[in-house]
Amino acid sequence: MTETLILILGADAERPVSWGQYAGARLRRAGRTANVRSLRDAVVIEDEETRIVAVVPGEQVAARVLQSPPRDQNKLKSAARYLLEDELAQAIDDLHVVTLTLGEETAAYAIAKSTLEDWLNALDSTGFRVTTITPDFACLGEVEARTAIVEIEDRVVLRDGLVGFSAEAGLAKALLPRIVQPDEATPVVYGAPRAVGEVLEFPVRREAIAEKAGRMKLFADRIVSGELTPNLLSGEFKRKLMSNLKLAPLKRPAVLAAAFAATFFCVFVAAAFKDSRIAAKYDAAARTMHANAFPGFAGGDIRDHVRTILANSGEAASFLEINQLVSAALQDNSNIAIDRIRYDSTRRQFFFNVRSSSNADIEALRADLQGRGLTASDNGGYRRSGDAWVGEMSVSAR
Numbered sequence: 001m002t003e004t005l006i007l008i009l010g011a012d013a014e015r016p017v018s019w020g021q022y023a024g025a026r027l028r029r030a031g032r033t034a035n036v037r038s039l040r041d042a043v044v045i046e047d048e049e050t051r052i053v054a055v056v057p058g059e060q061v062a063a064r065v066l067q068s069p070p071r072d073q074n075k076l077k078s079a080a081r082y083l084l085e086d087e088l089a090q091a092i093d094d095l096h097v098v099t100l101t102l103g104e105e106t107a108a109y110a111i112a113k114s115t116l117e118d119w120l121n122a123l124d125s126t127g128f129r130v131t132t133i134t135p136d137f138a139c140l141g142e143v144e145a146r147t148a149i150v151e152i153e154d155r156v157v158l159r160d161g162l163v164g165f166s167a168e169a170g171l172a173k174a175l176l177p178r179i180v181q182p183d184e185a186t187p188v189v190y191g192a193p194r195a196v197g198e199v200l201e202f203p204v205r206r207e208a209i210a211e212k213a214g215r216m217k218l219f220a221d222r223i224v225s226g227e228l229t230p231n232l233l234s235g236e237f238k239r240k241l242m243s244n245l246k247l248a249p250l251k252r253p254a255v256l257a258a259a260f261a262a263t264f265f266c267v268f269v270a271a272a273f274k275d276s277r278i279a280a281k282y283d284a285a286a287r288t289m290h291a292n293a294f295p296g297f298a299g300g301d302i303r304d305h306v307r308t309i310l311a312n313s314g315e316a317a318s319f320l321e322i323n324q325l326v327s328a329a330l331q332d333n334s335n336i337a338i339d340r341i342r343y344d345s346t347r348r349q350f351f352f353n354v355r356s357s358s359n360a361d362i363e364a365l366r367a368d369l370q371g372r373g374l375t376a377s378d379n380g381g382y383r384r385s386g387d388a389w390v391g392e393m394s395v396s397a398r
Contacts, residue, residue, distance in 0.1 A: 003050040005043065005128070006220050008136070009036070011057055013122035013385070019043055020216040021050075025224045030216055040126040053132040053223055054123060058157060058166025061135035061232070062110045065163055066099070069106040080108030096237060100162060100230045107162035109135065109230045116232060121390045125337065125355055133232040137164030139222045147180060147187040150209070150218060162230075190218060322350065322397055325372045333365040338393075349396040351379070359389045366393065373398055 008018040013036040020030040033042045062084060070076050081097050095110045123130045140159040141148025148159045156172030158164045160179065167175065180187055189204045209218060222229060330336060338352045356362050359382055369376035375396050382391035
């Protein structure tokens with residue numbers, strides 16, 4: 001049975017988060033935290049294959065229907081980009097655009113890249129690997145409803161087929177009569193929205209909602225039922241669950257990288273997080289990666305096994321050296337957390353995201369790595385995200 005964790009986010013990472021854990025379509029647990037950061041103390045994930053879906057406010061995502069969309073995927077993406085650039089009057093290079101086709105309807109969705117990056121940095125800091133981010137309007141209401149509307153905490157959320165919007169109630173009151181028109185499909189209005197009741201002059205179907213669990217259900221039903229919703233984590237933001245990585249078929253250099261990655265996870269990702277549950281999660285991921293890379297491994301300490309393999313390859317000696325040096329540097333700079341590790345086999349260079357409450361701590365780590373004989377570079381500088389400094393660092397042997 002598929003396990004799903006749904007996170008309904010606020011306007012930013014410091015706002016309250018509603019969460020629900022589902023086994024299939026059954027809600028097992030639910031709660032609310034003060035902010036994204038608090039999720040790591042409130043939510044325990046028992047199944048490593050749990051699907052984690054983050055629902056962001058619809059105000060942060062623009063959606064438009066594509067008329068006569070091209071069948072070719074590259075042409076479709078180009079058409080979507082130009083449509084949204086024209087309508088939003090924003091440089092397309094600053095937007096991340098995805099498309100979704102369901103039946104005869106195709107829609108395009110855009111979110112500012114900086115906004116999506118901020119969400120990923122905040123969510124990754126919890127130790128949970130979110131693989132789907134979708135706007136709230138896209139997953140509102142029961143599967144059968146063509147048009148669904150709800151007013152929650154002075155916001156109105158509306159879905160009309162594949163598109164929709166979220167807005168402050170006063171603005172929504174002006175927009176609704178232009179968007180929602182009477183047709184064969186009767187709109188479903190959840191609760192007793194004041195803005196909706198004042199402006200819609202044709203019949204609607206009203207559905208009551210419970211104060212807490214009912215709100216989660218409003219946005220969860222379409223997700224847990226398997227109904228397609230747009231996933232903003234596509235293209236350059238596409239992610240894979242670590243436990244689903246298939247490394248065995250890769251050639252020798254990539255297998256060495258996989259082995260090093262396993263050590264990398266065990267030695268300093270697990271150590272970087274103080275929460276034992278998060279450390280255990282990364283350790284389990286490393287063991288899965290290692291088993292896929294070395295199916296003949298009989299068991300034991302995977303770090304010792306990796307060191308043995310790397311020591312037998314002169315070409316790989318620098319990998320082990322970097323591992324030892326970076327591990328030591330992180331132990332001496334305990335205020336730093338790293339994630340999203342990538343390896344460039346051509347340049348023999350590792351890249352990882354760095355997160356700390358202090359920019360000075362990040363600079364101290366970089367200086368420490370340099371002092372240990374490594375080349376450590378900041379890729380694009382660091383910026384504030386919530387209460388932390390985040391950015392990317394690359395490390396290689398000199």
